[in-house]
Amino acid sequence: MKILGIDIGSRAVKIALLENDKLLKTDIISTMKFYRDYSRTREGEVMVDLEALGLNAVDQVISTGYGRNNIQVAGAKVINELKAHVYGALYQTRLQNFTLLDIGGQDFKVIKVENSIMTDMILNDKCAASSGRYLENMAAILEISLDDLKQKYENPVQLNTTCAVFGESELIGQIALGHSLDRLAAGINHSLYKRIKPQIQKLKSRTIVLTGGVAQNEAIIHYLKEDFDEVVIPQEPQLNGAIGCGYLGLIKERKMGNA
Numbered sequence: 001m002k003i004l005g006i007d008i009g010s011r012a013v014k015i016a017l018l019e020n021d022k023l024l025k026t027d028i029i030s031t032m033k034f035y036r037d038y039s040r041t042r043e044g045e046v047m048v049d050l051e052a053l054g055l056n057a058v059d060q061v062i063s064t065g066y067g068r069n070n071i072q073v074a075g076a077k078v079i080n081e082l083k084a085h086v087y088g089a090l091y092q093t094r095l096q097n098f099t100l101l102d103i104g105g106q107d108f109k110v111i112k113v114e115n116s117i118m119t120d121m122i123l124n125d126k127c128a129a130s131s132g133r134y135l136e137n138m139a140a141i142l143e144i145s146l147d148d149l150k151q152k153y154e155n156p157v158q159l160n161t162t163c164a165v166f167g168e169s170e171l172i173g174q175i176a177l178g179h180s181l182d183r184l185a186a187g188i189n190h191s192l193y194k195r196i197k198p199q200i201q202k203l204k205s206r207t208i209v210l211t212g213g214v215a216q217n218e219a220i221i222h223y224l225k226e227d228f229d230e231v232v233i234p235q236e237p238q239l240n241g242a243i244g245c246g247y248l249g250l251i252k253e254r255k256m257g258n259a
């Protein structure tokens with residue numbers, strides 16, 4: 001049985017096709033491109049063009065979204081994003097006890113998982129300065145790419161403003177003081193980490209599993225490893241929610257004896 005998981009994020013749509021516990025195909029498409037080229041909206045539902053995505057014979061589609069934008073995909077079962085991310089981490093890590101930190105384009109989530117069950121969570125979707133988009137905006141101000149920004153962690157310039165908009169003015173002030181680009185870039189990564197760390201500490205376990213697009217940021221991984229015992233990055237951190245959709249579908253079908 002082929003089950004397709006779709007995670008419609010603020011910056012990217014993630015797609016994962018599972019068949020009998022095996023990940024057959026994955027894709028990451030910018031959210032803009034997904035709406036423009038791979039779907040259309042009819043009567044409030046998103047009709048996904050599976051053929052255009054190169055996906056023909058799919059038995060079931062399970063989707064999730066972010067925050068209030070939990071979009072109804074036609075023919076799909078929509079599941080809560082926290083559930084999707086927990087199941088993604090269970091599938092990818094095969095761990096049963098951990099704290100999941102997912103940092104996406106517009107939010108971060110800290111979820112405590114004990115014996116494979118979510119027991120507590122903190123969701124932050126109100127603060128733009130605590131999201132991946134903050135890193136993108138600040139890299140644009142430094143006129144460097146996200147790929148350059150994500151490697152810098154040493155000797156960070158201290159950035160203390162907690163607001164994404166005023167943070168830009170603070171960064172410009174620090175540029176004027178003549179700090180090196182490397183230290184400024186490290187300062188941006190560190191300022192995001194500083195805002196998230198207290199929330200991880202509230203729900204920490206021995207193992208921190210890091211997912212979401214920002215799990216590809218080497219500086220954030222470096223800071224986490226300095227502070228926590230064990231940091232696990234699954235093979236496909238950005239696809240975690242989509243994989244979780246597919247995995248949850250598979251478990252349900254198995255319970256019904258269909259897979």
Ligand code: ADP
Binds near residue numbers: 009132134213
């Ligand atoms: P969403 O689910 O909201 O679309 P994602 O989990 O896809 O968000 O994460 C998007 C964020 O991930 C971006 O804002 C960016 O900061 C970060 N990101 C995306 N690709 C990369 C990459 N190759 N390297 C480092 N960071 C990345």
